[in-house]
Amino acid sequence: MSAEAVWITGIGACCALGPDAASLADALAQGRSGISLQPGDPARGVPPFAAAAITEPLGLDMPPAQRNLHDRHSLMALQAAREAWTQSGLPATSATPERSAVAWGTGLGGSNALQQSYGEHLTKETPRIHPYTVVRVMSNSAASHLAMKYGLKAAMLTISNACASSAQAIGEALMLLRHGRADVALVGGSEAMLNPGSVAAWQSMGVMAPADAEDVSRSCRPFDDGRKGLVLGEGSAALVLETESHARARGASALAVLAGYGHSVDAVHLSRPDADGQERALRAALADAGLTPAQVGYVNAHGTATDVGDAVEAESLARVFGPRGVPVSATKALHGHLIGAGGALELVACVQTIQRGELPRSAHVRTSALEEIADVVREPRAFDRSKSIVSNSFAFGGSNVSLVLRAV
Template sequence: MTQVWITGLGAISALGQGAEALADALQSGRSGIGAQPGSEAHALKPFAAGVVTVPLAAALPPAQRNLYDRHSLMALEAAAEAWAQAGLPATTPDPDRAAVAWGTGLGGSASLEASYQQMFTAQPPRVHPYSVVRVMANSAGSHLAMRHQLRAAQLAVSNACASSAQAIGEALWLLRNGRADLALVGGSEAMLNVGSALGWQAMGVMAPLDAEAPEQSCRPFDDGRRGLVLGEGAAALVLETEAHARARGATPLAVLAGYGHSVDAVHLSRPDAAGQVRAMRAALRDAGLQPPDIGYVNAHGTATEVGDAVEAESIATVFGARAVPVSATKALHGHLIGAGGALELVSTVQALRRQALPPSAHVRTSRLSEQLDLLTDGARPARVRAAMSNSFAFGGSNVALVIHAAD
């Protein structure tokens, strides 16, 4: 079977810009989550969120910047870092053998909200002329394809919280099947706007703001967890077949070895342990590995009461009770929804490269630790050969990705 190498990483999140900054923050347990003011006019309560604060696409001329929604601008930043680390020229030498696969949950939700505001408040009513191309779910992937001349295929995946993880997995299969030699993959999300936040608050799954310690509002697997915290950002990876990478002298950061995808077909928002188990076991089979081969699991870990309990059950079913170290990095960067799987896979690759497993922050007491070996006491040095990253979505989609160290 064709081996697929990861040769480049990129990230931008509330933890800063760059895959190294992401790993540094996760290992030290530094939170990027802070308090947001809400909106009295819209009955939006103050909330916690992970906000990207670095300038975006400053080199773009203002007129060109009008083409991009915020999530697309962040996609450009993360992809540029991954592309540069892979040592590729600005545009790929063989466009017809290079693909893009990108995931997002709500795409240009900020641009959509801005259009509604202009339509209902401007006199005369008007919307931005680029509203449609900013909002569409394939906009970020299209910009990346044009920038790097990726013409073999474009996959635009919008499958809620599993979007970017599924995009990465489908690209893995695309490369194995010989449809391309290289793929730029990942995801981006920017839904920290009034409409999105109101929707999550109304659903009752968003954590209330911790007034005393806003940065600790997200507490996956903790007994006192009260819900997810939204984040924004983007993450990108360059995937190449081993033969393509070797031919140009590239160095593998890790091997993307397994992809498992399942659907609960049970409930729109309540997760199902059996579906998660099927995805994890499918990823292990695809990688040719057994549960004891996995030395770390980056859990989906949203900090919802039901979600964390179901995931603890499914991980224990696959690996055994307390049989594998587990952490949930959403405690520090927030839940990037469609981009979460890509950011967490980058985090997992970095943990493997550094041989240091990031902690699951803000856990005070946890009955779920009877099932999980939760990493709660800072980064744990480890000799890890292979790791798994989980992404489980509303709608019942489950994705597990397996990586292992390059020989």
């Protein structure tokens, strides 16, 4: 097993806050929300809803025949990965394919292709299902496209553990590199589920926030006393991981060090969070990174703005760090909840926190009883780069993941 550090040498993102990682960081610094009112599909019983949708065309230049192979979430994966891979300075196709891996997370995979096929089958007398439907829908489609694009032949992992998917994919890739199975890993996640079928399912569950009557962009309010639920988002985020020796050998520099990974399972309930499970993931991540709680200077919370979810997370943080023991914010207030891609996007935001030296705010908090035990960042604060960062991703099904970053 390799004990050397694992560096992050490239990051990329596309979401409602913009087409790249810099746009994400700028919007978080400004407190600018990407949430807007979406039309829904009233004819099918889906009323208008608040969501963080990508409005700009995806910046991919490919012929229509090639584009036909992709669901929207795979196209988003390619866009974020292109930015991360380019920033890393690696050759266009891996020079060592048998030592290069991909690990990707998604909750529903090709849900838009699935919606299209159902629509064709159920509404037309002579349905013509697209011949690429299966390869668009399958959960590993994005990872497969990335492996082919960049020549990644060491391993391909696709994690579908609901809202923890991409965070767990990143953690498992860290293990691959530490165990000497690869020198490079392209990691991240993508999600595109803003279609009538999946939105109707979320609405029926009763966990989506209604559009704010005064300002729809403020519909998501993590840690606020008036929080009413999550706001769905779409997008993708990617990171390039490398062993320190591999990166140094080619003259690359690190944006941050991926220092720790903790994973636990509640085994309690399909949708209700559990503070015990979250605490175990947090403590496991700190132990993996060789840190004490006092050495952490910021936590990017899972923070979905559900009543129970935020309260349970505040409790688990207080157990580990002490009441108000660490600054915490939930960036989902601005970019929405990307479900399987959320952990990767939030980790990219954490890398940028280290790079820029400023903590992102937890937007739209007016009053918060949870501030008795959680030090919620309402306004930008300076980040002490001598300390580390924890990013939390907690999922339906009881899967909890915490990742630890530190500066080089």
